[in-house]
Amino acid sequence: MMAVTIRDVARRLKLSITTVSRALDGYPDVAAATRHRVDLVAKEMGYVPNHVARQLRRRRTDILGFVLPATAGHFSDAFFSEFIAGLGEGATAHGFELLVSTAQPDTDAERQLYTRWVQSRLVDGVVLNRMRLHDWRVAYLSHEGIPFVAHGRTRLNVDFPFIDMDSRTGIALLVEHLVGRGYRRIGYIGAPPGTTLQADRSAGYRDGLRAAGLPFDTCLRVRGDLTHRGGYEGARRLLELPELPTAIIGANDLTAIGAMRAIHERGLAVGRDIAVAGYDGTEDAAHAQPPLTTLKQPIFDTAKRLADLLIARLTGQRLEQWHFIMKPELIIRASTGR
Amino acid sequence: MMAVTIRDVARRLKLSITTVSRALDGYPDVAAATRHRVDLVAKEMGYVPNHVARQLRRRRTDILGFVLPATAGHFSDAFFSEFIAGLGEGATAHGFELLVSTAQPDTDAERQLYTRWVQSRLVDGVVLNRMRLHDWRVAYLSHEGIPFVAHGRTRLNVDFPFIDMDSRTGIALLVEHLVGRGYRRIGYIGAPPGTTLQADRSAGYRDGLRAAGLPFDTCLRVRGDLTHRGGYEGARRLLELPELPTAIIGANDLTAIGAMRAIHERGLAVGRDIAVAGYDGTEDAAHAQPPLTTLKQPIFDTAKRLADLLIARLTGQRLEQWHFIMKPELIIRASTGR
């Protein structure tokens, strides 16, 4: 079951491997007849270039890397299945491959993982998401000269291609929507501190309150971790307040869905007693009960475009634009009905 | 920003690259003092072996492949985020990497993908899931001599390592539970035909009916595709029957959650008017409203064990056992309450 190499093809054709290589790669300086013979025999013999040998010679791997921010051992988040699908699609479209691993954000394991990939020249470029305000990955990768693109931004003074959502404005809009429906005591269950996501969405929350002339009550802002459980626990804390919130915003859909469960357990009705809204616009939100009001972002497309962007950069294409800021779409459903 | 190579380290140490290589790889025939010096200098210089060169020489890549069965463009399924996290964890633990891509099952794109990976010797082994009764991947990979492991089995006469759930017995148990609560008109929303999953779970459904002495009414068994949408549409069909089902089983949690939405839209209450149950035991099920009765399988652990199994096979370890059949755990929640 030895794989057939370019040597075998050359031998069979009584040609040099050089000619075979060039014929297959479509170089112009090959006789049409020769090229034809080569194509035929190569296909017949089932020859496919050895990816590794090619990588070594070309000094690039055509592999993109992506690290899942696996919080705990378990990591159940539909967002990332969609994100990975998008990355895979984008990579494949350009003949690239996608390497995936998992690491808890800001741990030694994460640093080791990126370092291994970079130092051993395993990947040509990296896609980042769940950006942090002071993201060591950005500093590290730009220092190492490894191209990367990101879903989101940082506070660091480093320029790189990104696609970001204007989630600050988005959340503010959501608050406005809630206020418009008469909710005035609005809670917020956030994301881990230090993440750009949290900075933006939390700021949007305050913007929204301010615009509506509502006070910012720190009791109403609690911590979350972007999981169901975090949302559930955050909501429980909010429900222990002497004066209950009338609406709760989750930093993402999972958080919001977790919060809904806490509310239901308390015997209250989501959308009537307490409004709930999320962020992401996953299928989970559409199928929650009641269906969840949310800010929708195009997860799959964003991931695909990120892969495109990174590959464009890797293949030396001139990018006319490499900063993209998109607006999330407010989708109003029964969870903020009234 | 040229990476430091083994040559640089050898030059600096005034040793041959051979010795450096062997010292770093922990071969015994190296003087302790030399090894120490080498380790020190290599670390100081930040030397990391070039993965690609090593791959070429060793004639293996230490990369595992996994293809997401992306049904549509979008692919929102928490099951797979957890599955990939498990694979990544297992791979990393043994110094392996994980290559991920997406393809629609049983399409040319899928065949091309596997072929590319295999022929170009990009991956050493492959993890399969969502097995089909007559799975071309099994035939192909075993013919090519590429090691693989699978989450589930096939009807083909090929022996390979797998971890499977006894979902047939599981579903039968679930039917028994439903019957015990007085539900007698039980519908089933299935998976795509040709999948082992569908064969097993559908058989379990019939087993359960038979054991309870209930008739098998073909109207009550409808098709699904393991997505929210499929569950939603399947349930709508069931709700159009002249005589409504009193319970609905979804082939997975997503299907069940989609079905719940259809039931709610119809103004009926899940768990009171119609019972619903799923399969997988994802977080989504725990946080559905009402919480979803389901058969739980250890997704993360199974994936991790599959990676372990495949790597054991790749590294030539003697496996004392390579067929595992696990029992899913019935988790009873309010969606089948009464």
Add this chain to the structure above:
DNA sequence: TTGTAGGCGTTATCAA
């Protein structure tokens, strides 16, 4: 238009 030869960075074989 085709062939020769060198090298990508490692590891393995064999000799010293």
Add this chain to the structure above:
DNA sequence: TTGATAACGCCTACAA
């Protein structure tokens, strides 16, 4: 215990 040398499979100056 160490070193010289030859691959691994491919690509690409350069020569023919």
